Every structure is written in C-alpha cells, then in structure tokens.
Amino acid sequence: MTLHECFQTFISSIFYVGKGKRSRPYSHLYEALEYFKGDKSSKKLCLKVQHILQVWNCGHGVISLHCFQNVIPVEAYTREACMVDAIGLKMLTNQKRGDYYGMVSTWPAKRQRELGVHLLYRTMQIFLAEGERQLRPADIRR
Secondary structure, eight states, rough: OOHHHHHHHHHHHHHOOOOOHHHHOHHHHHHHHHHHHHHOOSSSSHHHHHHHHHHHTTTOOBBOHHHHHHHSHHHHHHHHHHHHHHOOOOOOOOSSOOOOOOGGGGGGGGHHHHHHHHHHHHHHHHHHHOHHHHHHHHGOOO
C-alpha cells in the first residue's frame, strides 16, 4: 500500500473520536458487552455501541487506540474537535463536532481541519508502530 492508501484505510476505519477521558476509556465497550451477553435489551442503542456490536458479530475485534495522553482538558477537547472536523461528523458516531479552546478557537476552519489531519496522521504512525490489538468480548472484564 502507498502511504496515501494506508492513511485513507486508517481514516475510514475510525468510527469514534473521544477526548481521552482517563476515567472511562472502555465504557462504550463495557456497555456493548452487556448487550452482547444479552444482559440488556437492545431497544435503544447508541450508534457507537451498535457499531461495536456489528464488528463483534462479524467475528472481529474493536481497536481502541489511546494517543495524546496527559494533556489538560481544553487541549483534549480541542484535539478531539480538530480530528472530528477533519474526518467529518457524517463519517463518525460522535454526536457533536466538539469545542475549540485557546488560540486554535480563533483559527479559520481550514486551519483547524489541517491540524486535525496532522493529528490523525500522527495517530496512524503510533498505530503502525504499536501494532493492532483487537478487543473482543472475551477480552473485556469489568
């Protein structure tokens, strides 16, 4: 694969961008596990949980990639907003675009998206360096 093809494939596999709250990195996986085991009725599933269940039902695992840790909340929110805007909300299960803080909040939208592309590219590099670890229902313990 060319680097461009690799980046496109990486971006197309992302279905959620989070802020990286340390208190709940796997909360969506825990919720999906309850539905997967049949402990919860599937009347009203959020899109993230639906997507996780689809991946699991195809026999694959979800990859949860944690990057850019140990940053202050406003920086985490800004990074999330940049990446969501770079990918496009229609391509994600995120409910909203996100909020910009600090100097980045004054930038034009094009520059904010460019920062998002840069952050996503760095994320891909981290993923390629670390390798993939798929999380399946059997891997998740409460």
